[in-house]
Structures are given as C-alpha cells and as structure tokens.
Amino acid sequence: MTGGAGAAELLELSARDLAAAVRARTVSAREVLDAHFARIDAVNPAVNAVVTQVREQAYEAAARADELTAATPADDLPPLHGVPMTHKDTHATAGIRTTSGSPVFAEHVPEHDELIVARFAAAGVISTGKNNVPEFAAGSHSFNEVFGTTNNPWALDRSAGGSSGGAAAAIASRIQPLGDGSDMGGSLRNPAAFCNIAGFRPSAGVVPSAPAGDAWAWLGRSGPLARGVDDLVLAMSVLAGPDPRIPLDCPAPRTGFRALAAEDPPDPGARPLAGVRVGVSADFGLGVPVEPEILKVLAAQVRVFQELGAVVEEAVPDLRDADEVFDVTRAFDMAVNLRAVVQEHRELVKPEIVWNVEKGLALTAEQLMDAALARTRLHEAVRVFFDRWDVLLTPTSQVLPFPSEERWPRTVAGMPMQTYVEWMRSASLISATGCPAVSVPGGFGPGGLPVGLQLVAAHGCDVELLRTARAYDHATRYADAVPAL
Template sequence: MVDILDQDAHVLAGLIRDKELSAEELMRATLARIEAVNSSVNAIISLRDAEACLADARAADAMENKGPLHGLPVAIKDLANAAGLPTSFGSPLFADFIAPKDDLMVARMKAAGAIVIGKTNTPEFGLGSHTFNPVHGATRNPYDLNRSAGGSSGGAAVALATGMMPIADGSDMMGSLRNPGAWNNVYGLRPTYGLVPSDMPGDAFLHQLAVAGPMGRCPQDVAMLLDVQAGLHSDDPHSYVQAPSAPQLAGDIKGMRIGWLGDWGGAYPMEEGVLDTCEGALSHFEALSAKVEKLPAPFPTEKIWEAWVGLRAWANAGGKAAFYNDPAQRGLLKEDAIWEIETGMALTAMDVHRLSVIRSQWYAKLIALFGEYDALLLPSAQVWPFPVEWKSPETIAGQAMDTYHRWMEIVIPVSLVGVPCVNIPAGFSAAGLPMGMQLFGPRMSDAKLLRIAQRWHEATEFKDRKPDLAALSR
C-alpha cells in the first residue's frame, strides 16, 4: 500500500480537488510524519499548534477549491514572512520577531489554497550552503544524520525528502535551491531573475543576485508551485508575465544538445567521486535521444569569482550595514556576515562598475553558448555532504578554500547572471550520499528546463532511493 505522503504534490492536490482525499486527512498524516521524523532532522521550525492546523484543513474541505495548492500543507523558509509566525532569519537579532503580514510569495501560495503550518530552517541570514544557526540549531541530512543538509534552503529540502512537506518554497543567491536539492535527492529551481517577484523593502534595481523559487520531489510539482509564485507585480520592476510552465512539460527532448562543463577544465577542485557520479548519469540523456557534448572552459573562473565576491558582498553590505554600524547588534552577527559587510563597504563605485562589466562579459559568452546548446550542465556541488559539525569545508582535493563559501564556487556561473537553473538528482556516493547536477539555460527558458527535468525524472531511478524513515523515527 502506497503511503499517502509518498504521493507527488500535484497528485495530492488532484485527489483533494476531486474529493477523494480530504485536506484534514492529509494534514493528520503530515503532522504525524513531522512528529515521528522532525526531531531527528530538525527541518521544520516554529510549527503551529496541531489543532489550529487541523481547523484550517477542515475549513479548506468546507470551501470551494481556491487553486492548485488547495489543502496542501506547507512550511515557509525562515527568510520569508508568514503572518503570525516568527521570521528569525536564523539570527539572534530576530529571534523574537513575529511577522505582521505575508510576503508576496507567501500571500500567493495562500491565495492558491496552501495551508501554512510552520517554517523551515535556514542558515543565519541565509549565508553559507550549510543549514545551522544559533536560534534553531542544525538541520541534518536524512540520508546520514551526521552530515549537512546543505543550504540555505536546507530545511525545505529535508522536509521534502522525508515526506513532511509535499512542496516547498526556497530562495537562492549562491546555490541555495540547488545545493540542498542535490544533497537531498529532490528538485530545486532557481528561476529566471524577475520571474518570481519580490516585495521586500530596500533597493529594487541594483542587486540582481538573489531569487525565490520552488522545490519539489518531481519537476511537475516544481512547475505547479512556480506558476503560483510567478507573475507580474507592481512593486518589482524586474517582474514579468510568462506563460504557465506546468502545461509545457509534455513532449520529448529528442535531438536536444546539452553541453557538459564538468569541472570547468580542471578549474573547480572536486571531491573524489563527485565528477564520476555525475558523468556516469549522463547516459540517461542519451537514452532520451538527447546529445551530451563535453565543452572546454568557456570563461576564466577567477574573473567570475572576482565579480561574484564583490557584488555579493556589496549586496550584503547594502542590506545589513545598519546592524554592523550598531555596536550592540554587530556583536550578534556571525563572522561570515561581518566579512561580507566589510568587504562590500570597502568597494568604490568604480569597483562595482568594473565587476559588473565582468558580469556582462560572462553573460555575453554564455548567450553565445546558448545559441549552440539547448542547455548546459554542471555538478551542483564540489563535495559530498560534509560532517554537520563543520562550518564549511576548508579544503577540496588538497586545495585550500580561502573564504567560507569558496567550496560552492561551481554554482556562481549561473547566479551571477540571473539565468534559470534546476537541480536534477544525479546519483549517490558509495556511502549512500546524494548528488545532483545543475541544468541551466537562457533567460525565460524555465519551462523548457523543467520539461527536460521531467523526462529525466521519468527515465532515472534516483527518485526511488528514499531516506530510511524507520531509522529516522527511532
């Protein structure tokens, strides 16, 4: 008998719509799974009272269907506001903050019928692809509780992998939808910049690095949530209208050309087994009649890194300088946040201009590549999930990491220029740890990437290898 929580989110939504499953039944099963598993992995935080969640589910059963997420329980990443729930950002500065209203993305999910029951854990201010913070502690990988879940959407990815959530929201500046997707054997889409609009206060024009987006156990679920999150909004000058993605997932990928960038010609150090695992998975594309071609390094990685470090630090300084300038608050900031702020504050206007020129040069080269290839591929991480006690890896293959985030350098060719990218599962290490690959394409190709990912999902066996829930429930 199939456990109801093993069903994909779009299937559950259809069962609720057709009155074959009640939202209350789904909520009871969800709360029971959280009760059994969450104490082992620490993925869901700020959980609402069970009776209040069940009351909302009964109300959903009594009303007309509100939309594609009707009756589905969700937990919101703790970098976004959900009215009445804490938004800690994983920081002691906000440990007691209760959100007075929903962020735009959360409001759209609720309007589509989702029932918000809590939050998912994240690193402090989302900095670093390892989910731990002094407010809620560390989130553990369900495939090995001694390992990192990735981040910053680590709580969301673990909630999906363990069946505690059918879908999840996340956000991504430096791999935060892709790295935890890879390390938890699920899908995470970093959308085209602007597709999922934001109404966050602050600058709306300069800092085009971070995005919000969907996660799911299959691309069809990712597309369903993306269509709820996406769309024009007057508060975001970069937002735009795009045809819904979910109806575009049908069709084969026969004849598509996909470029494999591997370790970028040896520029990215890789832990043993990562590259072999990803390259071993590429044959699935051949089985789908798509052609994979190995490509040489297309652009100097040191230039991409230089632009990324400066522009990311500049964005962090712009958003967090007020905390730094208050001595009492500065004492509560983690070391990595202070480093980002100080690095960003040291930049001149002409420094920023020079870095943005590098970004523009890389974008021009990338667009030329997309003139030849339907999509490109890179590993989603350079290392396997590492011990949960670590802050970050200090070396990879004998090469020292000179910053707290250098170990995730492989994600920034995508992040720097705002193109869409979906993590697709790629297999497991000898120790049973998951890995994934970044499938990325030109701006506004989100639906095409999800179509490729859906064919991949159907053709591969990775989805069948799930965490041992019995072990997590002990």
C-alpha cells in the same frame, strides 16, 4: 477519508497528487494535516528541519479548506488545495514567527506575507510553520544559534545544505512534498543536491522577491523545491508573474509553466530529448575542484541524456568573469541588506556575515565599475554559448554532504578553501550569469550520499529548461528512494 490512502501513503504522494486527492474528496485537508504533523513528530527530532509550528492556525485553515471542498466543484478548487507546507524562516509570514535564524530576530513576528508565501497560500497551501536556515540565509549549511543544526535525512551526521536546508530536509523526510526557498549562491540548488530532491532558481523577475529593500537587486532569487520536477513545474505555474513592487522583467510567463504542467508525462523510450543540445562540463572551464565521487556520477548520467536523445559534448561558456561578478555583487547586496544589523548587533551576528558585510562596505567605485564591465562580458559569453547549446550540464555541488559539525568545507578534492562561499563555486558561477538553473537528483555516491546534477539554460528559457529536467527526472526517478529515518 473516504476509502483513500493511509497516512504513510499520503506522505509519498507528490503535491500534484495530494491536492488531486483532496479535490476528489478521497481524503480531507484535515487528514492530510494529521499525517503531516505526525511525520513531524516522528522524524523532526532527528533532522531538526521544522523549527516553528502553528498547529491551531493550520487546523483552522484545513477546516476552511474542507468547507470549500464541499461547496465547490473540484475543477474550481485551487491547484495546491489542502497541501501543507512549512516555509523558509527567512520568508516573512504574517502572524508566524520569522527569525531568519538570528538571535537578533528570535521573537520577530511579521505583519505581512512575503510574495512567494502569499502566492502559495492563494494556490491553496496550508501554512504549518517555518523551517530552518543559516543565519540570514548566509552560507550553504543550515545551522544557527537559535535552533541549532539541520541534519541530512540520508545521513544524520551530515549537512542538509543551505540556505534552504530546512525545506530540503523536510521534503526528503516526507514531512511535506513541496517547499519555498531562495538562492543567491546556491541556496536552492545545494540543499536539493544534498537531500536528493529538486530545486529551481528561476530567471530574474520570474518570481519577484517582494517586498525588497533593494527592488533592483538581481542576484538573489526566490523559487520552489520538490521531490520531482513535475511539482516544480506546478509550483512555478502559481508562483510566476510580475509584481509592481519589483521592476525586473519577467521573461517566462505563468501560462508557459501551466502549459508544461498540462503536458503528458514524457516517455523515456520515445527519446524525449531528441535534438536537445547539451554542453557538459565537470570543472566549468576554470579548473574548479570537484570530489571524484561526484565526477563519476556525472559521467554515468551523461549516458542517460544521450539515451534520451540529447546531443552531449564537452562545452562550457567562458566564465572567467563570473567570480568577480558574484563576489562584488554579493558583498554589495549583503552590505545593503545587513549593514544596520551588523552595526547595531555585531556581537550577536555570526562572523561570516560580519566579514561579508565589511567586504561590501569596503568596495570602491573602481571595483563596482570593473564588476559592471565584467558582468557585461560575462553576459555576452553566455549569450554566445546558448546560441549553440540549449542546456549546460554540470555538477550541482563540488562536495558530497559534509559532516554537520563543520561550518563549511575547508578543502575540496584536496584544494584548500579560503572562505565560507568558495566551496560553492559550482553554484555561484552560474548565479553570476543570471541564468535559470535547476538541480535534479543524479543518483548516489559509493557511500549512499546523494549527488545532484545542475542544468542551466539561457535567461528567460525557464520553461524549456524544466521540460529537459522533467524528461531526465522521469527517466531516472532517483527521488523515489526514501531515506531510512
């Protein structure tokens, strides 16, 4: 280090600022890595976010990064040069154990990198290990029989969410500034809300999930998590773009994210959301139960959007078909991806997965046809809504972070939940629409637990959505708060 920040200050830097410091040679990649691993040693025993570490491999990569820094003009170095990152344990990493949180794959070491990992590496990220997930990323609470439970940095007896819970907890704990994740029914958004960070689910095809067993699958998405929206934009500038292995369209080109990343930070006093039309709904027009503490935060934050210039009114698309679309598509996808695992290792797989796979195997042709027609009706309802509105604002999660010993919440606002996915409807209803969605920190409930707000835009309007979220994030900066670990 050449007179730069100390280790504690490094851990507070955004990914953007951390990479800039490495490029400017005020700190070396190896010194950043020292701070990263020291933080893991200090806090990971409590949060259990990082489950696999490859320190020798990471230091070799950091040494190569420092050699590149010395030999290359700063402007020619990659945008995330020297930034350390553990990866979601369902994302394949070449030469690094990838268990998917399952005893079936407890010693599995892939030979390839998943696309999101490869694109982060090409952007300069140094891989340091893996972070925790629920088994096969099923459910929004990160526990499994291989590594145990990830705890929420804001309250160690509470869930960190899932399935990207290990990444969210690591980011909130200041282990790393940025992470990769995936989202079928809320797996980027729920942990972001629970841990007071930001998580982005892009439009289909913007960040291809490759390689894939079913290249045409549309419900699950890959995307980034970060403490702030600026870093989400930076991450998308290196993650977005088509891949020939995935035939889905890519409506938001990488150049759009790069242009947004280059824009000056929004000035909250200049009303940066002037003219933006925001429809807000607490119950999604379906009577979805939401805990009252979350509703209070949502009501308070509506005023922030209005102060930033947005026109905010009660409005929501007709989502009556969304449950059917999500439930059938999820069951189908689970059966496609995990039927062989359940058939061969049923006794090793958690019961929620067995139930969901069997539900998929039991689908009839009539159910699949009905779901296809429901998806078409839902698409039209959402299209009509976004003809008038730019953004939909809702709660991200229906509950505050719940006790970590629970597998899933059995009641929400006094209403019983019948399945392990029902309490996530605030996220899964939006998943069914196919629209891009981002969870941003919205403040804290009366007990100091984080609350996330969900912003949704029309398919392909990913850049515009992040621009709106960025203005709100700069005006509030709730993610600057640090959990007292």
